[in-house]
Amino acid sequence: MNPELDKKLKSKNIRPTAMRQLVLQVLIDQNTAISLPELEQKFEKADKATLYRTLKTFEEKRLIHHIEDGTGAVKYALCHEKCNCHLEDLHVHFLCTKCNQTYCLDEIQIPDIKLPSDFLLESVNLVVKGICSNCKK
Amino acid sequence: MNPELDKKLKSKNIRPTAMRQLVLQVLIDQNTAISLPELEQKFEKADKATLYRTLKTFEEKRLIHHIEDGTGAVKYALCHEKCNCHLEDLHVHFLCTKCNQTYCLDEIQIPDIKLPSDFLLESVNLVVKGICSNCKK
DNA sequence: AAAGTTTGTGCAACTGAGTTGCAAAGTTAT
């Protein structure tokens, strides 16, 4: 029972069960986004449905956000401290086509999109594909 | 046997079979992108696998391009005349959260993305979600 | 035009991600 994890969960109004602490630890250790199938593999013996619902809960409580990077599986990554995952918090995601890792590029702002005047903008999803710094070496 | 469809297929080096002409017609009639399951429903009795392979062929021969709009199903739309679906042809896609239709906003250019210097950019996928002009009425 | 080769189609079966119902186990409140 790591008091740090405990605190983090509570601060987002998530009951800190053992399962949830383990999942949060994996998310922290990982510095790229992770999919449900990948998360499953991090555990010897874990139930897909439980992990699924854990991720859903985390997302609902805005501890993590999800990314559709076009790999077929939705990935999840920790939100940053002040992030509420609202329109103004949107950032670019980068998918490496070599190692298949997805990075949150928090420092890059999504540029303004000018839609046709009769379209109403709600959110923006920007995924850049390429080679990450690790794979370029 | 529509000679127009025939010509269009041949111009992209695709053998103009009856099946392919039918699929192409659907794609032309549609002014939004269409998914494989949606395409299936356009036919009384059509084989999923055949439609699947037809779309794959069309895409390979650059008659259509695919869009990952985060709805869970990949959608396909006709490429424009001179489009070769290379980096410079990339455009924004718009997903209406009311009617679930996906539009190609060809007129909107994807703004420049400045990646960290050790990342290599290959392609950009930008999906904007919101309400389309039809649903706003 | 017939024979042989290549390409396309239809069917069935399967994979893999995501999702749900339900009962047992765990947690919280009274």
Next chain:
DNA sequence: ATAACTTTGCAACTCAGTTGCACAAACTTT
């Protein structure tokens, strides 16, 4: 401690996408 609610684990299922295989259709060669 009991009751009420929440979380977990298991099984089963959905749905998009994909593949193998045999048959059909279309091209090629002679």
